Each structure stands twice: as structure tokens, then as C-alpha cells.
Amino acid sequence: MRISIEDTDHAIQLFRPGPSTVYNIEAVAHLTRLPRRTILLYCKHHLVSPVGDVRWGNFYFDDETVQRLRNIENIRSRFGVNIEGLKFILHLLEEMERLRYEQQMFAE
DSSP: OOOOTTOTTTSOOOOOOOTTOEEEHHHHHHHHTOOHHHHHHHHHTTSSOOBSOOTTSOOEEEHHHHHHHHHHHHHHHHHOOOHHHHHHHHHHHHHHHHHHHHHHHHHO
């Protein structure tokens, strides 16, 4: 039996969260495969920031932060850098992005 991709009744639908979706720390830990403690450590050192008010211990993160956590952990695990090294590398990456943006704006 052959199943057509156009057969939407049986097609697998990919989950694509909306742009304003936020996740609690448990969900982020699951999505990034990082322990909660590591995520909180990265928050403490200002590598990532939760969205919203954290006074009551409620940490929520957006998609951009989830991706940033994945990038941070990739750098940390591949190159074995510490927190200060991560800060330096992330600063350099942000500066490169800014310069690329300025170059594109100047070229137009």
C-alpha cells in the first residue's frame, strides 16, 4: 500500500510553537538535556536570562534562550571551556553578528 504525502488525514504534523511561547525550567531542561542546576548556573552568570519575574522561583524561557543554551552547551562540551571562557566566546560571537549586520547595512 502506498501512502501519499498529500494525504493530510494521516500525515505527521510537526510541532512548531508560536513566537511568544515560553517554557518552564523543567521543559527547558528536557529540551536541552541540561540539568536544572546547570541552567540556573548559566542564569547566575548572565549567559542566559529568563523571561518574566523570577522573584518567586518561577523561571520561564523563550525559544531564543533554548537555542542559546544548546549553543552554550555545544561550545562547553566540544572545547571544554569554563564559564569565563563561555562569556568571552559568546561576546565575540555577538560582536561578529553585529559587524555582519553593519556590513550588510552599509552594502545596501
